[in-house]
Amino acid sequence: MTQAGRDTSQDTEFVRFWNEVLAPKFIRFKHILVDGLTHHSEAVFPSLPVKEGNSVLDVGCGFGDTAIKLANMAGPSGHVVGIDCCDAFLDYARDDAAAQGVGNVSFQRGDAEIALPVNEYDFVFSRFGTMFFTNPVVAMRNMRQALKPGGCMVHIVWRDRADNPWLSRAKDVVLTFLPPPGEDAQTCGPGPFSMANESMVRGMMTAAGYSDIEFTRVDAPVLIGKNVQDAIDFQLALGPAGEVFREAGAEAEEKREAIEKALADDIAAQEATAEGIIMDSSSWVISAVNPAN
Helix, strand or coil: CEECCEECCCCCHHHHHHHHHHHHHHHHCHHHHCHHHHHHHHHHHHHCCCCCCCEEEEECCCCCHHHHHHHHHHCCCCEEEEEECCHHHHHHHHHHHHHCCCCCEEEEECCCCCCCCCCCEEEEEEECCHHHCCCHHHHHHHHHHHEEEEEEEEEEEECCHHHCHHHHHHHHHHCCCCCCCCCCCCCCCCCCCCCCCHHHHHHHHHHCCCEEEEEEEEEEEEEEECCHHHHHHHHHHCHHHHHHHHHHCHHHHHCHHHHHHHHHHHHCCCEEECCEEEEEEEEEEEEEECCCC
């Protein structure tokens, strides 16, 4: 089976779910998922250890905005490769890089849980991607092995629910109307808070072979919608609230009006700015090194 001429016969159920179910929703809300994280990126990117001439791998690059930023940091003598399992994301990434005239970045279909090049990159990066690994130690070991000896890896993950009301509050509202997803629910992976626990993630990264593991907390606002209805539509399509709503099926649609009213009341109380409605968020910026020996 192919999508736009691509061989997808070896795709896992997880990859098919991302391509067939989640990707269209992500595309619809690209303005939130890319523009909404601007403040987070501005707080993180200036401190990333990317130097002129570096070779860089961006894992789970999505629409390619982070890979393009990294390419600008690496300069004409450097090169960035962005990988993602979603074909549609990569198409957007290639188009955006071409439109911006960024020639030192390329995009490939790939899955860090399966395989990555070995001993090839100075820096490996992932923004809000590692949280969705079903086998995080395996994937992070592959990311480490993709580094040259002494190379650095940085990944950004969400901290706990209490520090991320932009994700947790909507789910709490929706759960007052609908049951939680069952054990057989289709999901995007372990979920946005799966790497919130510092000691657990430190243990995973140690098991994956990293050294010099450091955690830095970053608090920044995120955009959740251009207006209240945009924010409601976003929450019911993606994230924890969206998963509850999707898995409830017909019951969710029957209760949509009441759910949207409850969400509207909550969202309308949030801060509105010229760019739209924003809420607090908090992440870990986790750095580590591939030991030289």
